[in-house]
Amino acid sequence: MTIPDFAKSLCDDAAVFPPGLAPLPDAVAAHARHTAAPYAELVGPLVLAAPALAELAGLLDPGDRLDLSVTAPEGPGQLRAVFDAAGALPVRLRALEVAVPAGQAPAEFFAELDRACAAAEDVAVFVEVPRDQRRPEVIAACAATRYQAKFRTGGVKAELYPDEAELAAAIRAVVDARVPFKATAGLHHAIRNTDPATGFEQHGYLNLLLATDAAVDFADESEIAEILAERDARKVAERVGNLDDARVAAARERFLSFGTCSIVEPLTELVDLGLVPAVVLSAEGVAS
Numbered sequence: 001m002t003i004p005d006f007a008k009s010l011c012d013d014a015a016v017f018p019p020g021l022a023p024l025p026d027a028v029a030a031h032a033r034h035t036a037a038p039y040a041e042l043v044g045p046l047v048l049a050a051p052a053l054a055e056l057a058g059l060l061d062p063g064d065r066l067d068l069s070v071t072a073p074e075g076p077g078q079l080r081a082v083f084d085a086a087g088a089l090p091v092r093l094r095a096l097e098v099a100v101p102a103g104q105a106p107a108e109f110f111a112e113l114d115r116a117c118a119a120a121e122d123v124a125v126f127v128e129v130p131r132d133q134r135r136p137e138v139i140a141a142c143a144a145t146r147y148q149a150k151f152r153t154g155g156v157k158a159e160l161y162p163d164e165a166e167l168a169a170a171i172r173a174v175v176d177a178r179v180p181f182k183a184t185a186g187l188h189h190a191i192r193n194t195d196p197a198t199g200f201e202q203h204g205y206l207n208l209l210l211a212t213d214a215a216v217d218f219a220d221e222s223e224i225a226e227i228l229a230e231r232d233a234r235k236v237a238e239r240v241g242n243l244d245d246a247r248v249a250a251a252r253e254r255f256l257s258f259g260t261c262s263i264v265e266p267l268t269e270l271v272d273l274g275l276v277p278a279v280v281l282s283a284e285g286v287a288s
Helices: 024-034 052-055 074-089 105-118 135-143 164-177 205-216 221-229 234-243 243-255 264-272
Strands: 010-012 043-049 067-070 091-099 124-130 148-152 179-182 255-260
Touching: 010 024, 024 043, 024 067, 043 091, 043 179, 052 067, 052 074, 067 074, 074 105, 105 124, 105 135, 124 135, 135 148, 135 164, 148 164, 148 264, 164 205, 164 221, 205 221, 205 234, 205 243, 205 255, 243 255
Parallel strands: 010 043, 010 255, 043 067, 067 091, 091 124, 124 148, 148 179, 179 255
Antiparallel strands: none
16 A cells, blocks of 8 residues: 555645646646556545636547546636536546635525536535634535535635634534535645745644544544644654544545645655655656
């Protein structure tokens, strides 16, 4: 086994998003190399914003089957065009990531989302949970339907990063509601850290995995926040390595994946932490 169960399909390939901002042709070519590499089990779908689908036609061969997750930052109104575009391309539409527009009531949003996704039962739909008073209603609506949650965990401004207390409350809420979730933005390293260039406090994706494990094990918000705040790489890696199969399965049933603009960087960190075998970083195995 090259990639351990805790890391399988953990990294959605968001190479075209900040701070990576890879040109689409480069991102598509690199994704193909990643999915053919020894570490392919680590890699989830390529994540693109809805408008980028128009550029894909000239980049794919008829025999291709590119796995995609498509973001709809303007809400469900973008989805009809997404389905039409994806239907004309050699792709598998694996997931949609749909934002709740500012000021829109959850009931109105979910009614619109239901109509848009009525014929797409085989596509996972993630609702980006707003960081305001609508959050409880949005999570409750996801729990009552087939929809999953998406949390934004960072961005290009400090205020886009939820602190550990806010993120702990969000994790506690979705685990209680039995709603699977993914995370996006700001998870640039395995361990909680302060970015030396920006000074931003960044969450670690392994902290997030352990926080989810703790929430499944009925930890309260303060305990979850403490795990999110842990900066000792040795302690975090040891705790991840000591998770048994049942705990890994339970945590990953809730924390599905995170978006990363680099696949190689998290892979390299996992190797450095002793959690993934170094053989996957052999010269013939690593795609840039």
